Amino acid sequence: MKDKIFDQEMNLNIQDTFTSELPEDPIMGKQRRQVTDACFSYVDPSPTAAPKLIHVSKEMLDNLGLTIEDSKSTEFLKVFTGNSVLDKTKPYAMSYGGHQFGNWAGQLGDGRAINLFEVVHQEKKWVVQLKGAGETPYSRTADGLAVLRSSIREYLCSEAMHHLGVPTTRALSLALTGDKVMRDVLYNGNPAYEKGAIVSRVSPSFLRFGNYELFASRQDTITLKTLVDFTIKHHFSHLGTPSKETYIAFFNEVVQSTLALIVHWQSVGFVHGVMNTDNMSILGLTIDYGPYGWLEGFEEGWTPNTTDLHQKRYRYGNQPNIGLWNLYQLANALYPLIEEVAPLEDALDQYRSGFPKAMVQMMREKIGLTTEKGKDIALIQELERLLQEAETDMTIFFRLLSKIEKADTSNGLEQVMEAFYTPSELSSSLREDWQAWFQFYGNRLQEESLSDIERKKIMNLVNPKYVLRNYMAQLAIDDAENGNYGLLEELFDLLKNPYSEQADQEKWFAKRPEWARHKVGCSMLSCSS
Known part of the structure; x- marks a missing residue:
């Protein structure tokens, strides 16, 4: 029987609706099964050997009505690593199906996610969930666990996407379990043990198609x-x-x-x-x-x-x-x-x-136009063609484009040259095409009333300077595997302000390094978690 912790200890306003208003699976336990006529199955998280909290989002603590002091408590650690459940709550896994790669896969369900409870704070409801907390009736042949590698990627990315303005689920905390988890990272027959981890995910709802x-x-x-x-x-x-x-x-x-x-x-x-x-x-x-x-x-x-x-x-x-x-x-x-x-x-x-x-x-x-002209489609289509003719960093290109002055776009190509991975590969004909595009673009900008300063400002609100490139996440993962979490913290803070200059973080405004081009975790990823 799991420890029960009173929710008053963390002062959470729990108001569960999913389990109180929808039909439940009458069968208890984690045994794999087809669940019919029910939206969920009750299931407790699996206990972990040596849980350790390694990061928490203060913003999400605030959203739930919690504090930093709450996150330092033993109760918080136990609940958000699956070792205890709050009193009067009953964790559950959702039942759902899906089309995977275009084919109907039948029943799928929460195979490694367990929903803990729903919290209402400041008139907004959040569902709190653990990912990697153990087996459920929907785990099929899997173990329901997650590894540090994938957990860091989810934790960083969900918060980074939020600050980019992209609708997303959120992340509250990241913890080690102290357990070892066997994974075949590339599905190539070479499994190995990795550090187990749990992410606490938060969303108004985890319902999906x-x-x-x-x-x-x-x-x-x-x-x-x-x-x-x-x-x-x-x-x-x-x-x-x-x-x-x-x-x-x-x-x-x-x-x-x-x-x-x-x-x-x-x-x-x-x-x-x-x-x-x-x-x-x-x-x-x-x-x-x-x-x-x-x-x-x-x-x-x-x-x-x-x-x-x-x-x-x-x-x-x-x-x-x-x-x-x-x-x-x-x-x-x-x-x-x-x-x-x-x-x-x-x-x-x-x-x-x-x-x-x-x-x-x-x-x-993205290119700083505030009015509509019929020629815009041709301008955009030609730009998209040119961006693919030679390897061009998308994030850097659009950020640099904002610096071009509409009165003189003749040197536009030189001003965005930093975005090209191999500038020497720009043939003379491709350079001519780029020059023609910048002339087209310059003429179009002349039809805009915004000043260069005003245009740069609005372009920089939609073209991020910093995104979570795979190699950045992999560097944080490599450090964390060695017990160092400083880079995780640095990237977490960096990505809170992706549209800001952050002059002290210019090192992250850079193209993918060559060593990362074919490195596992940087260019090659799988569903392995």
Whole structure:
């Protein structure tokens, strides 16, 4: 029996709704099983050998109504490493299915995530979850654990994305478990023991497309309706009471929030890496940070996921299309409640027609245009072509572009030269194309009323100077594996202000070093966690 800790010791305002309003799995225990007619299964986290908290987010402590002093307590350590549960709470794992790499995978569920409780603070509700806290009924053949390597990547990235302005789940804490976990990092038959770790993840909801797909696949319309009604009540209450019209409006909002999310990803050069439907948030949040990466060289065909290297289904340039494909699967899941194809098709058509417009507008903002001209599409398309002709760092290029003066763009290429990985590879014809583009760009800027200073300011609000490049995360991982957490702290603080100059951190405004080009963890990543 797990230790029970009174929530008053941490002064949390716990108001669980998921477990009190949705149907539960009547079977207890962690044995693997198909769970029917239920949205979740009760399951306690597994105890860990020697838990040690190595980092905590003060911002997320504040969001939950906790303090730094709370995080230093023995009670906090026990609860957020799965060694104790708060009194009157019952941890659980969610049941869901999903399409993985385009194929229906059946029941999946929280195989290594365990939800602890829901907290309400300052009129906002948060679900608190542990990732890597042990087996659940949905773990299939896995152990439900996570390693330090992947946990650091999730912890840093979820907070970094938030400060970039990208909708995301959040992270509260990162801890070592003291246990060793066997993993085959590249799935190449060379498993090894790694340090175990647990991330405490936080979100208004961890519901994903797959939650709804599972019940639809089983023709369990009763539980499907119960879950959709719950979702609307707690997350889309402005839509009103459940009805056919409400369900249609709900789907429309999910379509638009998904569109906005992926535009955000494209804007900052983020590649999720594994956009299965069980990794798509119903709230339009970035969820499940696995083999993600940021574009180093601007490349439409790049994917960070080794599992996807041949198919490249989840490559950077295909993320908008996959978003639409996934929404089609959600539409199929919701159809039994609507029983009409036309409104679902209309919503999907809004995505299909709206995404190109949203992308053009996003690119206008990245290159500092505040008005719309018909020539903008040609300007943007030519820029995207040129960025791929020679390896060009996306983040550095757009940040440097803001420094160009509209009265003289003739030396524009020289001003962005730092963004090219091998400037000597710029052929004479490519240089001519770039010069022609900068002339085109300069003429377009002349039609703008903003001064150079004003334009630079607005461009620097959408073009980050610092992003969590894979090699940066790997450096923090390497140090942490040796018991040093200073770099983890440095990157955590750096990425709180990704759009600021931070003159003392210029070393991170740099292209990927050559040693990282083919290094495991920097260029090659897998779903191994």
